[in-house]
Amino acid sequence: MSNIILVTGGARSGKSNFAESLCIKQNNKTAYIATSIAFDDEMKNRVKKHQESRPKEWKTYEIYKDIYSIVEELDKTHDTVIMDCVTLMVNNLMFTYGIEVDEATSEELNELENYIKDQINKLLEAVKQTNLYFVIVTNEVGMGIVPENKLSRIYGDFVGRANQLISKYSDEVYFVVSGIPMKVKG
Numbered sequence: 001m002s003n004i005i006l007v008t009g010g011a012r013s014g015k016s017n018f019a020e021s022l023c024i025k026q027n028n029k030t031a032y033i034a035t036s037i038a039f040d041d042e043m044k045n046r047v048k049k050h051q052e053s054r055p056k057e058w059k060t061y062e063i064y065k066d067i068y069s070i071v072e073e074l075d076k077t078h079d080t081v082i083m084d085c086v087t088l089m090v091n092n093l094m095f096t097y098g099i100e101v102d103e104a105t106s107e108e109l110n111e112l113e114n115y116i117k118d119q120i121n122k123l124l125e126a127v128k129q130t131n132l133y134f135v136i137v138t139n140e141v142g143m144g145i146v147p148e149n150k151l152s153r154i155y156g157d158f159v160g161r162a163n164q165l166i167s168k169y170s171d172e173v174y175f176v177v178s179g180i181p182m183k184v185k186g
Contacts, residue, residue: 003133004124005186006166008140009176016084018174018181019137020054026133028079030055035064035089050084064092065119071126079133086138086166090116090159102151113158120162124169138163140175 005022009015023030032054036043051060059078061070067083074081083089093116094101099108127134140163141156167173172186 002127002130003172004127004166004170005133005135005172005174006138006163006170007135007174007176007181008138008163008167010140010143013176014179014181015139015174015176016050016137017053017179018176019082019084019135022135023058023080023082023133024055026080028133029077030058030080030082031074031078032058032060033067033070033081033083034060034062035067035083035085035092036062037064037088037092064089065096066122067119068122068126071123071130071132075130075132079131080135081132082135082137084137086120086136086162087141087159089119090162091155093119094155094158101154102149109154113161116158116162117165120165124166128169136166136170138166 005019007015007019007022034050036046061074063070067089071081094112097112097115099112101109101112104112139159141159142163147153147156167185170185173184174181175184176182
């Protein structure tokens with residue numbers, strides 16, 4: 001039976017470090033799903049720092065779309081999976097979907113959000129069919145002011161609803177503030 005753990009928090013809150021510590025405590029064969037796309041030097045440096053901070057024996061999979069398609073294979077080869085992070089996955093799905101999000105109609109935005117929800121639902125359903133200890137990292141985007149520009153509002157809405165969907169299916173949820181994890185579910 002799978003165990004889904006959601007770790008959320010603000011930017012630089014320590015959520016990735018905490019999520020990695022949960023995986024290390026499992027003392028199992030761990031897979032790391034990286035959902036980012038290193039598109040500039042700053043992002044490449046950020047990715048490099050993350051890679052250097054985790055155990056060398058962890059196998060990394062760089063994928064942000066159709067993650068569910070590798071879950072069955074991961075269940076055969078690993079015991080523990082960490083996916084970091086939902087916010088970058090949503091960002092990449094938004095910008096590779098094929099529409100100008102900030103100029104999209106309500107109908108197009110609904111289709112895009114349904115596509116994102118479908119990606120997440122398929123992932124969660126795939127994980128539920130496994131014995132994996134599956135840790136998902138995300139950013140808590142709902143604690144600031146509502147952004148002035150349309151694109152940022154849409155992104156915040158999509159991520160917030162994605163987080164709610166994931167937390168609903170999670171066995172445990174942690175909120176990390178200033179490096180301190182607080183268990184809020186499970």
